[in-house]
Amino acid sequence: MDTNKNSYTIIYSIVMVVIVAAVLAFVSLSLKDKQNENISNEKQQYLLxxxxxxxxxxxxxxxxxxxxxxxNGKVVNTATSDIAKSEAFNISTSEQTALIKNGAPKEELRLPVFIADLPDGSKAYIFSAYGAGLWGPIWGWVSLKTDLSTIAGVKFDHSGETPGLGAEIATPKFAGQFTGKEMFNNGEFTSIAIVKGGAKEGSTNEVDAISGGTITSKALDASIRMWMEAYLPYIKSLQALAATPMPIEGEVVETTDNIQTN
Known part of the structure; x- marks a missing residue:
């Protein structure tokens, strides 16, 4: 083939593009499993x-x-092994956020909950949160003790908030404020308020907002409230179950079946 012809240049360019594309596709596929593994490991660490x-x-x-x-609070899927491969672990909270905001039928929502067995023998329920920050998505997890009101801990992160300002939501100092706060007051859901200027002394459901990070603080406040409201039917069902007295062994529980009329 005459290498001076335009046709040669065109064919050569096409061949090179195909080769480079094939190499890039191979590299991408080769790295995908490792990338997914890293994402899974990071999420596991966040949940912990x-x-x-x-x-x-x-x-x-x-x-x-x-x-x-x-x-509606109905459990639609349960996993007790290989949690990192479970439906709950792999749910897209960004997609669920869109459904919640758009008022999708409640039966269409798929909300993940993780149950932790802690070293002290207690349990904690871990709930997700997701929303839009100042420069990109913000997300996190809020864990509640078995009373389904007291916060056991939280973990938040972001994709692009301002360092030293909104990005502070990812720091232990900010997260530490939430531990021990209450989601309910006398049985009424209050959520957690992230307050500009500082939480009131003695408040059970307020934490300090980030200095200089007002928009991120408001966005996180709204995200937590929106997601916890979506979880409310499930949380209330657990609270009701916990409040139901367990029958004493050997005790006859009176029902309509064992009541005799005279």
Missing amino acids: ASVGLGADANFAEVIKEAVVVDG
Whole structure:
């Protein structure tokens, strides 16, 4: 072939483009599994952090159960092994956020919940949150003790908030304010208020907003409230179950079947 012809240049360019594309596709596929593994490991560490545990904790020994609930509080999927491969673990919270905001039917929602067995023998329920910050998505996890009101811990992160300002939501100092705060007051849902200027002394449901990060603070406040409201039917069902007295062994529970009329 005459290398001076335009046709040669065109064919050569096409061949090179095909070769480069093939190489890039191969590299991308080769790295995809590793990338997915890294994403999974990071999420596992975030879930552990939300209950106050560090990187030395074993995810499989702490998170032994995960459920998916709909907006009515109905459990639609349960996993008790391979949690990192479960439906709950792999739900897109960004997609669920869009459904919640758009008022999708409650039965269409798929909300993940993770149940943690903590080193002190207690349990914690981990709930997701997701929203839009100043420069990009913000997300996190809020864990509640078995009373389903007291916060056991939180973990938040972001994709592009301003360093030293909105990005402070990812710091232990900010997250530490939430521990021990209450989602309910006398049985009424209050959520957690992230307050500009500082939480009132003695408040059970307020934390300090980030200085200079007002928009991010408001966005996180709204995201937590929106997601916890979506979880409310499930949370209230657990609270009701916990409030139901367990029958004493050997005790006859009176029902309409064992009541005789004279």
